[in-house]
Amino acid sequence: MVTENEIAASGVSTSVVQAVHSGENPRLLDDVLGGSPYYVGVGSRCSVGFSVTKGTQKGFVSAGHCGNQGQATTGFNRAPLGVFQGSTFPGKDFAWVAVNDNWTLKPSVDNGSNSTVSVSGSRAAIEGASVCRSGSTTGWHCGTIQQLYTSVTYPQGTVSGVTRTNVCAEPGDSGGSFISIDQAQGVTSGGSGDCTSGGVTYFQPIGEILAAYGLSLLTTVTPSTPPTSPTPPTSPTPPTSPAPPNAGANICTGYSNTFKGTLSENRSAYQPNGRYYRSTAGAVHSGCLNANDTTDFDLYLQKWNGRSWGTVAASEGSTPNEKITYTGAAGFYRYRVFASGGSGLYTLAYNVR
Known part of the structure; x- marks a missing residue:
């Protein structure tokens, strides 16, 4: 922005050039990113799972034990973030938070190396598949899926329908993202052990969370480019159409x-x-x-x-x-x-x- 002093110093007549102050109040928008921290109240910290939408409302999913419906949250920078719209725990362990307009949803997860992993969908991985977790306490850790559709019993009660993994986690990682390559798997619930000696962690599958609250997962998918419309012929169409380029020259034969x-x-x-x-x-x-x-x-x-x-x-x-x-x-x-x-x-x- 050019100021009145800068105009005067340039020697240009102020009758020709004037500084006009805008009534706009621009602000920076912070990102909602899988694995990043958020706070409930004064001292409770959990992790963002995945960015979601419900109609025009934007938000994210996380663990139900992190907060109750109606509770306010703040982001990684302690700025107002949003409010819990729904929360279930025990029985299940999932929740979703609607965020305000100062935040921008990202279809990605923090991979702990100053970069991110894109979320392209939510296809469930099979037992034995590789899976990684992102959380605000211990960052990015990977392992394998050990058991689907199992249950885990905490002091507060039993949570059913979770997936068991050998990925470690610690307090504060709760609610964070479980992802297999580029497919969202679920949000961190709890487990045993730590990231020094290793442990077992359970996650609540993402599909059940989306269905429970009528949410849509925010994804980034490279769309297939549709075929381009052919250019209308400038001359009459010949009686027989010519063979397409490379017809009969396919070298890719004998492949499964x-x-x-x-x-x-x-x-x-x-x-x-x-x-x-x-x-x-x-x-x-x-x-x-x-x-x-x-x-x-x-x-x-x-x-x-x-x-x-x-x-x-x-x-x-x-x-x-x-x-x-x-x-x-x-x-x-x-x-x-x-x-x-x-x-x-x-x-x-x-x-x-």
């Missing part, structure tokens, strides 16, 4: 898994079907990409490292056809198709053997 899609230039798609697949043992991953002759598409194989997706193999030739062969350990994998030149159809095929 095949997916098709359309990409615009400088856009990416993730396969299979925008998600990932799991290899339960060391295996050879073979991927094949076939696109239109007029394009230059690249192919990448990515592996989940517990915090983010890392590229473990790539094929970036100047042609529309790419192949990858990679020998890797058990884990979660996905293929990234990138349109580095041109737009059009592609076929991705892969094997895991």
